[in-house]
Amino acid sequence: MLRQTWSPLRLPLKSFIRPSRSSEKKELSSKNNDDLSSYSVNQETSRSAPAPMSHDLGVEELMKSDNKPYIPKMKHKRLTYEYPGLPNEDDYSKHSNAAKQPKTRSRWSRYVPKIITVLVVAWGAYTIKVWVYDDNEYSNENDLLDPNEFHKFRITHKEQIDDDHYLIEVMPTTTQWQYSYYANYETKSIWNGDRVWSVDIKQPQIMVVRQYTPLPLYFMKSEYTYSGEKKPLLKVIDNEVDDYDKQGTMCFYIKKYDDGEVSKYVVNKNVGDEIELRGPNIEYKFPYHPLKPLHRRPVFKDLPSKVEPELLLENIKKANNVPDFDNLSFFTAGTGIAPALQVLLSRNPYRGFIDLHYSAQKPGEIKPLERFLFFLEKLDRIELHEHYDSNPKSRLAISNVKSPEKPSYVSPMRQESEQKSENLSPEESLRLRMKILDEEGRSDAANSDSTKERPTRYENALEQAFVTRQEAKKDASLALVCGPDGYVDYVAGKRYDATNEQGPVKGLLGNRKWSNENVFKL
Numbered sequence: 001m002l003r004q005t006w007s008p009l010r011l012p013l014k015s016f017i018r019p020s021r022s023s024e025k026k027e028l029s030s031k032n033n034d035d036l037s038s039y040s041v042n043q044e045t046s047r048s049a050p051a052p053m054s055h056d057l058g059v060e061e062l063m064k065s066d067n068k069p070y071i072p073k074m075k076h077k078r079l080t081y082e083y084p085g086l087p088n089e090d091d092y093s094k095h096s097n098a099a100k101q102p103k104t105r106s107r108w109s110r111y112v113p114k115i116i117t118v119l120v121v122a123w124g125a126y127t128i129k130v131w132v133y134d135d136n137e138y139s140n141e142n143d144l145l146d147p148n149e150f151h152k153f154r155i156t157h158k159e160q161i162d163d164d165h166y167l168i169e170v171m172p173t174t175t176q177w178q179y180s181y182y183a184n185y186e187t188k189s190i191w192n193g194d195r196v197w198s199v200d201i202k203q204p205q206i207m208v209v210r211q212y213t214p215l216p217l218y219f220m221k222s223e224y225t226y227s228g229e230k231k232p233l234l235k236v237i238d239n240e241v242d243d244y245d246k247q248g249t250m251c252f253y254i255k256k257y258d259d260g261e262v263s264k265y266v267v268n269k270n271v272g273d274e275i276e277l278r279g280p281n282i283e284y285k286f287p288y289h290p291l292k293p294l295h296r297r298p299v300f301k302d303l304p305s306k307v308e309p310e311l312l313l314e315n316i317k318k319a320n321n322v323p324d325f326d327n328l329s330f331f332t333a334g335t336g337i338a339p340a341l342q343v344l345l346s347r348n349p350y351r352g353f354i355d356l357h358y359s360a361q362k363p364g365e366i367k368p369l370e371r372f373l374f375f376l377e378k379l380d381r382i383e384l385h386e387h388y389d390s391n392p393k394s395r396l397a398i399s400n401v402k403s404p405e406k407p408s409y410v411s412p413m414r415q416e417s418e419q420k421s422e423n424l425s426p427e428e429s430l431r432l433r434m435k436i437l438d439e440e441g442r443s444d445a446a447n448s449d450s451t452k453e454r455p456t457r458y459e460n461a462l463e464q465a466f467v468t469r470q471e472a473k474k475d476a477s478l479a480l481v482c483g484p485d486g487y488v489d490y491v492a493g494k495r496y497d498a499t500n501e502q503g504p505v506k507g508l509l510g511n512r513k514w515s516n517e518n519v520f521k522l
Contacts, residue, residue, distance in 0.1 A: 072471030144177045149349040150276035157219045172248040181244045193349035196339045203265045210262040213338035290322045307461035321410035325352035329476035333359040333483030359387040380465035401508045405475040482522035495521040
């Protein structure tokens with residue numbers, strides 16, 4: 001009997017056939033028999049087999065075509081299929097490998113469409129916001145203030161002085177107005193001590209407006225003030241240092257009244273809220289003086305030692321034969337001191353000496369502003385007289401009011417109007433007019449001795465004030481009154497606000513022979 005050899009690549013078919021039960025008995029009876037003809041293999045299919053094989057199948061069953069198991073072929077003929085051409089495919093692109101190669105995409109080709117999409121969406125949102133939902137209707141204004149329209153300002157600081165008095169700092173919400181300031185700052189600046197002006201603040205809920213006087217002040221802030229460690233310092237706007245009047249910043253000194261709708265509306269606002277202003281409203285403009293175009297007083301600064309002296313003033317007056325400025329009496333009460341501070345702290349301040357009378361219920365109502373009044377006294381620009389209701393002896397009385405001084409300069413038009421009231425003949429009126437015009441046009445610059453005089457040199461205005469303080473001051477030739485209605489009536493008589501008329505001068509000033517020619521009620 002031939003022995004069959006085991007080959008890993010080729011197995012006899014008998015090895016896959018399970019023996020019958022009779023053969024199993026023979027195998028058990030002769031285990032030691034080495035005859036391989038009776039040897040059988042228990043087939044166990046592997047995991048990679050295509051299908052399991054049944055143990056009951058014989059050779060005949062396996063050879064049938066229906067039961068033939070799947071046997072992988074060593075060689076497989078792969079079938080290929082071509083997809084139909086695209087609708088826009090031509091003969092060249094169909095048979096060209098170059099046309100079928102995928103296009104290479106760079107980084108820009110991937111991100112540029114996304115960037116364009118984001119820009120288009122942002123632009124659309126901005127357009128809708130501006131044209132449909134824009135709440136800032138004043139964003140295109142070219143002026144900081146407009147006397148015919150309200151402009152929005154944002155509250156940037158609020159300081160409470162006592163239970164009723166507040167200092168409120170505001171700043172414009174837009175910067176469009178600054179472009180017109182670049183070339184026309186001298187004419188565009190709102191701060192000018194040659195006039196007294198105010199603004200209207202609107203209460204939009206009941207559509208009521210009230211006039212308030214702005215001050216050229218601002219609060220200097222730092223990281224210590226934002227953290228609450230220190231309080232902001234109140235300072236004067238310096239036009240030489242601060243850009244364009246500190247970007248339009250201004251302060252209001254406001255008293256809250258129980259029946260004052262606008263004052264309660266403003267003081268109840270928080271930092272960051274907006275209010276609407278309209279102005280400026282020119283309430284009073286100082287009379288013309290020939291010394292105005294020849295000399296300008298240096299602006300007030302926080303430190304008196306930094307204020308420039310007026311060295312050439314006396315030489316200018318002698319060279320041009322012009323008189324000095326008239327002195328001024330300013331009668332104020334409560335928040336009515338704001339116009340006086342506006343005139344004194346603005347650029348181009350009043351050039352004459354001011355007797356400032358301030359009346360209040362008790363001391364401390366202007367505590368943050370007392371520092372500026374003290375420095376103004378040291379510069380010999382004002383003399384402060386304080387009158388308090390809490391101290392009856394200090395109240396304003398007739399003894400505190402002096403008679404008016406004759407003006408040092410009267411304009412030709414005023415001289416002519418005064419002479420017309422005397423019923424002169426036509427020849428006398430013509431002669432008077434020619435005399436006035438001749439005096440007005442004459443120039444006395446021939447006084448060479450006075451022009452050659454060298455002025456006394458001072459380091460600053462504070463040093464000059466030590467000398468000028470010793471000189472006697474002339475009495476005031478002009479009086480301004482500002483305060484509550486009762487105070488104005490007590491000092492200068494009633495003012496008719498309904499018809500915007502001054503009314504006759506009565507009260508303390510009337511008793512001292514003041515008249516409408518030299519008294520103005522704000």
